[in-house]
Structure formats: C-alpha cells, structure tokens
Amino acid sequence: MGWLMPKRSASRAKERLQLVLIHDRTDITPAELDALRSQRLVADIPLRSVTRRRAE
C-alpha cells in the first residue's frame, strides 16, 4: 500500500540536500547544473567523493 501514501518529508529533505550540496561543493549554480544535465554532460556526481573540492 506504500504507493498510495505520499512521500514522507525525510526523503524529500535528503533529495533536496543532495542537490544543494552538489551546488555548494562544486560552485555550480542550479541553472548551470540543469543546463549540463540537458546536454547529458552530467550523469551522476558522487556525494561521498574522497576529495571534496569547493570554492572558497
């Protein structure tokens, strides 16, 4: 019956954070990321990468 239930807020929070942390860590704006996605240049960005580079 799970498919009848709306998605609970914790999974929404995690999805939003995954996206926002990618932006923060790479200094790519959401719009730029969408543009890259639309060109199929971004398939997946691992969140637990060994080296976490970000703009200072």
Next chain:
Amino acid sequence: VAAGGNGVNMSAQVITLSSGKGGVGKTTAVANIAVALAAEGAKVVCLDGDIGLRTLDVVMGLENRIVYDLVDVIEGRCKLRQAMIRDKHFPELHLIPAAQTRDKNAVSPSDMVRVCKELRPNHDFVLIDSPAGIERGFRNAIAPADRVIVVTNPEVSAVRDADRVIGILEAEEKGKPALIINRLNPGLVKQHDMLSAEDVIDLLGITLIGVVPEDETVIVSSNRGTPVAQDPRSRAGQAFRNIAKRILGQDVPFLDVDKQAGIWDRLQKMTGRR
C-alpha cells in the same frame, strides 16, 4: 590522550566544536562534553569563542563568578589563571568566558593559538565553543584546534551549513572533523519525517562521534545551569557521556535512541565501530 594526568609531560588536546548554523546546540555540547570528561578525571578548560555573545557561562551555571574574560587575558589586563573560573562540581574543570561587550576584532587566530599554548601543559583537554558563522570568530576558534567536531541537527539548513564548515576545514587542512548529530527525534525518524543519522552521515561523509536524542531534560538542566551530563537518568546526558568516552579513545556502542537495534547495528558498521 590519557585523562587525569598528573601534571607531568601533559599536553592538552585542543578540540573545537563548530557548526556553521547557530542554535544547533554547540554550547550545550561543549558544556556537557566538558563535564563528562571532567567526571572521567580529565583536566578540562572550556573556552567561549563567541566574543560579544557570551553563552557558555550561563549553560555551565558560572555566570556569577566572572571577573575577567578572554579579551582581558589577550590585552594583558590579567593573567590567564585569573580568567579561569572553576566549576562548581568539578575542581579540574574551568571556563574562560568570552568578553560580552568588546569588539570582535579584539581576538585574532594567533591570540587563540597563544592562549591554548599556555593552557596545554597543565590540562588534558581544551574545548573551544566556536561562534556560529564562518567569519572571524570561527577562524579564531579553529586556529589552535588539533581536532574539530561539527555539531548539526537532522535538518536541511543545519546539514547544509555543516557541509560548508567541513569544506572549509578541509581547505584549511584541519583534517576531517568528527560529527555530532544533536536533537534527533526518534519518533519523527521512525515515521520518516526526520533525516536519520544514517542519512546525515551519508550526506556529509564524515565519521560519527555521537547522536544526541532530543530530550526535555536538556532545557531543564539549562534553566538550572547544570549540564545534563550530570543527570544519570537523562538519555541526552548519556549520549554526551558516551561522546566524552569516545574522545578518550574508548569503544562505546551507540545509543539505541529509537529502540530499533537493526538501524543502530547498521550505523555502527557504517562508522567502522563494529
């Protein structure tokens, strides 16, 4: 680091607690970890790094004993020892309060390094309460740190800011900090309306050192100026005592805060503690 040193060849470990976002429970965590370390026999000094917004003294219940503060030490108006306030319950626990009305620029990173250098020989731990934000006060607080612990809540804004702080610490070559997840509500996690500890670890990618459940006794203790780590019945107090033991190098299992052993077994495997 061995607790309860006898004063011979001691060199304190300087641990800074930081978060980015304000209000996640940094000051409460500093006070409680300090009390729990002192209860284990360690010689501990807490340093309030939030110049202009003094808070650690009231959480520790020492506000009436303040004569000198950190800025008085730095500007030479008193000796370091004179600004150290002895705790009411633990004679080997001291607080160096922040200045309340001074200019934030009165303290520099090198001042903090100098103060900690003077404290190291006679203590086991110096715990620094970092101010919120990532500006001067934060830079001051991390400058002397041997180790940084990031405190966060299982909420979107707090996790985002924690990630930013982790990035800065890595850029500053402070190494990967440890993580405290504070105010986790097991009921909300169970009904999937709060990020779980696993979710937060997964997002931030750093090692967990403690999960503190949301607990009303923290408010009651704060009202009394007696850190909850002194309350043997408090679950939050138990979580802080466990964090102190982990800092001392003891292998302490994580609290079963939501009484679902399966989740915590997996959590402990993820963090390499099993």
